Amino acid sequence: MSILPQAFEDWTIILKINFILSVLFVTLALLLLGTVLYMRILKNRSEERKKTLEILLIDFVNNFLFDEEFDKSKNSVNFKNKHLKTPYDSKIAITQILLFNENLKGESSSLIKELFFGLGLYTFLLKDLKGNAWHKKARALFVFNKLSVEVPEPLVVSQLNSKREEARHQAILYFINSSENDPLSFLDKIDTPLTLWQQIGMENAMKAYSGEIPNFSKWLNHKQQSVVIFCIKMIVDHNQFENILSVQKLVNHPNARVRRQAIVSLRKMEIGEVLPVLIKNFPNEGPKIKQEILKNISKLGSEEELKMIAPHIHTKDRVLKIEYLKIARYFNPKLPKVKKTILKIYPPEMNKAKYY
Amino acid sequence: MKKKILVIEDNPMVIKSLEFKLNKEGYDVYLTADGREAMDKLKTETFDLVLTDLMLPFVSGSQLIAFIKGEHPQVPIIVLSTATQEDIITDAFTMGVDDFITKPFSPNELALRVKRTLGKIKNSN
Numbered sequence: 299m300s301i302l303p304q305a306f307e308d309w310t311i312i313l314k315i316n317f318i319l320s321v322l323f324v325t326l327a328l329l330l331l332g333t334v335l336y337m338r339i340l341k342n343r344s345e346e347r348k349k350t351l352e353i354l355l356i357d358f359v360n361n362f363l364f365d366e367e368f369d370k371s372k373n374s375v376n377f378k379n380k381h382l383k384t385p386y387d388s389k390i391a392i393t394q395i396l397l398f399n400e401n402l403k404g405e406s407s408s409l410i411k412e413l414f415f416g417l418g419l420y421t422f423l424l425k426d427l428k429g430n431a432w433h434k435k436a437r438a439l440f441v442f443n444k445l446s447v448e449v450p451e452p453l454v455v456s457q458l459n460s461k462r463e464e465a466r467h468q469a470i471l472y473f474i475n476s477s478e479n480d481p482l483s484f485l486d487k488i489d490t491p492l493t494l495w496q497q498i499g500m501e502n503a504m505k506a507y508s509g510e511i512p513n514f515s516k517w518l519n520h521k522q523q524s525v526v527i528f529c530i531k532m533i534v535d536h537n538q539f540e541n542i543l544s545v546q547k548l549v550n551h552p553n554a555r556v557r558r559q560a561i562v563s564l565r566k567m568e569i570g571e572v573l574p575v576l577i578k579n580f581p582n583e584g585p586k587i588k589q590e591i592l593k594n595i596s597k598l599g600s601e602e603e604l605k606m607i608a609p610h611i612h613t614k615d616r617v618l619k620i621e622y623l624k625i626a627r628y629f630n631p632k633l634p635k636v637k638k639t640i641l642k643i644y645p646p647e648m649n650k651a652k653y654y
Numbered sequence: 655m656k657k658k659i660l661v662i663e664d665n666p667m668v669i670k671s672l673e674f675k676l677n678k679e680g681y682d683v684y685l686t687a688d689g690r691e692a693m694d695k696l697k698t699e700t701f702d703l704v705l706t707d708l709m710l711p712f713v714s715g716s717q718l719i720a721f722i723k724g725e726h727p728q729v730p731i732i733v734l735s736t737a738t739q740e741d742i743i744t745d746a747f748t749m750g751v752d753d754f755i756t757k758p759f760s761p762n763e764l765a766l767r768v769k770r771t772l773g774k775i776k777n778s779n
Contacts, residue, residue, distance in 0.1 A: 356667060360674040364761065397667045404760030 348390055354381060355394045363402075363409050374416030388422045395419065396444055411445055420447060427453050432462040439468035443475050459489045467496050474503040481507055485517050485525055492524040500528065501535070515541040518548065526551075527559045534563045546572050554584060561590045570598035577603060581610040585618060592621050601629035656682045657772055658699075662692040662706040662718065663734065668757075672705065672734075675761045676768065689713025693721055701729055703772055708735040708742070716749065723750045730771045734759060 358377050361368045382388050399410050414420060423441055426434035435457060442449050457469035473484040514529040533541045548560035549572060564572050576591045595604050604625055611618050627633045659681045663669045669685055676683045686692045690712040704722055708715030722729055730752040743754050752771050755764055
């Protein structure tokens with residue numbers, strides 16, 4: 299038996315298609331509206347839950363930290379069973395604990411850690427670390443690092459070469475901050491290039507590191523060029539002048555980026571002895587390294603050394619030429635100004651304002 | 655009689671902890687989340703000590719300190735701030751604050767400093 303009226307059967311095909319499509323679109327629109335409303339309600343509920351739980355947590359943590367008569371272990375178990383029922387609840391609790399940890403120190407820090415274990419959050423995060431979701435692993439490592447909580451090393455080592463940059467970054471920070479005497483030992487296990495962001499994170503972590511600073515020359519032969527570059531920078535930052543010879547050798551490294559960093563670092567450390575090698579290498583280097591060599595000559599060399607590279611600067615290498623002339627004038631202020639010289643060298647259409 | 659402490663801090667977690675700890679230590683704690691509200695409170699009530707952050711909404715910590723030093727010069731001020739730069743700390747002391755505590759802070763140490771500052775005032779009176 300048809301649910302449609304008899305008249306529908308008599309409609310023309312166009313009218314029937316029109317009618318069916320209208321019904322379909324109205325249904326889809328209603329479904330969409332219903333979904334949006336449902337999502338909104340869920341969101342409101344979770345926000346409400348978050349606010350309530352945050353208030354409960356702040357009160358609970360304050361009692362835990364400051365009330366000497368508070369039964370810590372018993373109340374932790376009770377709170378966990380009563381309020382931390384879902385992963386969402388645990389996430390809210392972790393956020394609050396991190397906030398307390400960020401603002402309080404001294405005796406409160408160890409109590410916060412005790413609370414972290416007492417509420418079962420260590421087990422919760424360890425499960426995340428063993429799971430498959432990269433974002434959960436990265437978050438777990440972030441929390442362990444912030445709270446200085448130790449976790450089984452193999453679980454962290456496996457993240458050092460994770461496909462996700464965020465997980466690798468957190469694993470690196472965890473190793474530096476948790477190490478007592480060898481914060482960069484993990485570098486031996488690195489098989490993926492260090493990103494610039496990771497290098498910045500490592501640099502900051504090393505500045506804050508309170509233990510003995512390692513000898514960075516250990517990794518100057520690392521298979522990853524980014525690790526070598528990072529270590530060259532660190533040798534300068536930590537004034538490891540005993541490693542100058544090792545850095546000097548790197549001006550002949552097969553990788554151009556490593557060579558460039560070595561040249562920059564030697565300039566910062568004011569090592570002029572390497573200039574003859576740099577001048578010898580100059581003709582075979584690319585424009586960026588040539589510019590760095592010019593800067594080294596400017597800072598550590600003489601006019602004679604500058605003249606030695608002059609035949610190797612092509613007339614078409616405009617930027618290099620300008621750099622060269624600036625340095626030449628720096629050595630000999632009687633020379634004509636760079637702008638005038640360039641105007642003579644190049645035709646007027648090439649003398650755009652942006653170059654001056 | 656309990657000593658009255660005015661706490662000006664916009665971080666809900668910190669403000670709650672300060673309230674909890676200072677109440678436990680036996681003080682009457684009054685909370686405000688911004689400098690403007692604190693000024694209003696100071697116009698109508700008297701306090702034995704002010705504990706304030708430097709970065710506050712509406713009225714900055716420095717403006718608030720200047721106001722207190724102008725209107726209630728006898729009220730001691732302790733600054734609780736994340737700032738660790740020497741110039742900021744020096745400026746605060748130049749303005750007349752009695753103590754400067756940097757975050758993260760130890761609640762026990764803070765309670766001791768509050769007690770010491772109130773004790774100093776009592777002795778000087």
